[in-house]
Amino acid sequence: MAKFHLTPNSVQEILETYDEDVIVTNREGIIIKATRISGQHYGIEVEELIGKSVYELQSAEIFSPAITPLVLRQKKKVVTIQKTPSGAKVLITGMPFFNEIGEVEFVVSYSYDVSELLVIQEYMKEQEFEMSKVQEELQLLRKKSFSMKGLIIESKETHEAYAVAHKVAPLDVSIVLYGEQGTGKTTMAKRIHKESSRTNGPFIELDCATIPESMFDKELFGEQIGIGKTATISPGLLSIAEGGTLFLKKVDRLPLHLQGKLLKVLKDERLKPLGSEETLSLDIRLISSAETELFQATTENRFLKEFHYFLTIIPIHLQPLQSRKEDLSALITYFLHYFSAKYNTEKSLSDSVFNLLLKLEWKGNIHELRNVIERIIVQSPEQIIGINDLPPEYRMQFEEGLTDIDLDGQTLPTILEHVEKKVLNNARQRYKTTTEMAKVLGISQPSVVRKLKKHTLPD
Known part of the structure; x- marks a missing residue:
């Protein structure tokens, strides 16, 4: 943009620039400065603008509307659309310049052809589209990183659960995984073990719901076989898990009296095999799973409070599928x-x-x-x-088409809106990206994004 000084004594002049449309008026609305390009928007030579009153040009519908009166009245920056004699539209911005007593002395305005702005807007839309594709690709890469590790994680809830698991895995604290049968608790327990400092140690599972009470001590603590110098120790699950992780599956199903016996061994970090006078040290990491809340079980006298507090340092919940x-x-x-x-x-x-x-x-x-x-x-x-x-x-009753739509009292546009939302929702659930959805539905990706926002569906 050309440089110029706004002074009360400035002479009328044409600014030597072909790049910007700039017009300067004084407080009376007289044009005192303008750039060469200014007259092109109005179909006249710039020399014809210099010295003219914007009020006269507005009356002649050359300026429609003039920006100067608006700025003088509001005493602040004003942006409006101006229609030129040729019917074109320009976006015009007026800026006030104040004198020492706070009055508007000059108004500087500059404008852009709206068609140029539309080109820029279309370019920005294309860039936004490209950015959305990049973001989707990044999301897919993040999701693939989980899949490569043997996990299928798409939902926000599962991502959050695994984020907690990943954070606490190296801390060697006791964790309880809550969820219905088949929600992936064992998979998460193995993932925590793999990401822990005990990854090279054993991962041992104990199903608390199926172990016979008569075999509990032998299975967990082991047993001495023989006597004297020939005696040997047949290790139990606790000894086998030494240096690794013990996964107590369905710990909420463990009988109450066995909970106390296991708790004592875990707290003391020592165990004594059946028939032996020797005690063995115990160094294991505990992960448990439960289908019901352990705290609720304590209020129903089905679970020891002390055992609950011992196990539940970090609770993680896995939602039903x-x-x-x-x-x-x-x-x-x-x-x-x-x-x-x-x-x-x-x-x-x-x-x-x-x-x-x-x-x-x-x-x-x-x-x-x-x-x-x-x-x-x-x-x-x-x-x-x-x-x-x-x-x-x-098998369920399933009918194709519009048979599940109540037609009574609904207009065709309303019905079509319902169908469109249903189709988009089904596509959103089946396909991972809006790009895939667009390909299947036969519309553009920006159209998919707009329609998802229209129906307040996640994009």
Whole structure:
């Protein structure tokens, strides 16, 4: 932009620049300075603008509207759209220059052709689109890092649970994993062990719900075999876990009197095998799992309070599969590919089956889902698996089209809005990125993003 000084005695002049449209008026609205390019917007020579009153130019509809009166009245920066005699539109900005007594002495305005701004806006949209693709690729890379480690993690809840597990894994504190059967507690326990300082030590599982009470001491503490110098110790699970991790599965199912016996050994960090007078040191890391809250179990006298406090330094909750739609969708796809490869076939799910699987309760969580996918892969004679290929106990009434829409009192636009939202929601659950959704739905990626925001669905 050309440099100029605003002084009360400045002469009328044309600024030598072809790059910017700048006009300077005094407090009476007389144009005292302008750049060469200024007249082009209004179809006149710049020499015809110098000395003219903006009020006269506004009356002649050359300036429509003039910016100077607006700035003089408001005494602040003003931005507006101005229509030129040719019908073009320019975005014009007016800035006040004040004198020593606080009055507006000059108004400097500069403008841009709106069409140029639209080009810039379109460019910015393209950049935004490219950035959204980059962000999606980064998200996929983050998710792949979990998958490469043998994990399927898509939902926010599971990400948060594993973030806590990753943070506390090296700390050697006792952890309790809460969740229904099949929610992935054993997988998380193994991940914590692998990321701990005991990763080179053993990982030993003890199912507290199935171990016979009569075998409890022998299984956990071990047993001395023989007497005298020929005596040997048959190690129990605690000794085998020495230097590693002991995973107490379903610890909430352990009988009350056995809880006290195990607690004493764990607190003392010493154990005595059956039939032996010798005590052995104990150095293990504890991870437990439970399907019910241990604190609630203490209030019902099913669990020792002291044992609860000993075990529960860090609680981590894993949600049921049905409430983790992103994980459920990813696991369906994962098991579909896994069992197709295992049985040397190539199967895919129809949209109706995929959406139906997303709606089922999955009370057995991942174990149940894995079983069902394997069954339909093996049993279905068709390449595309349909509703009739599901096991009988999983078949539900399912109708295609608009039969689930109540038509009474609804206009066609309302019905179409309902259908669009339903289609977008189904696509969002099945496909990982808006780019994939756009390809399947046959629309642009920006259109997908706009429609998701329109229906307040996550993009």
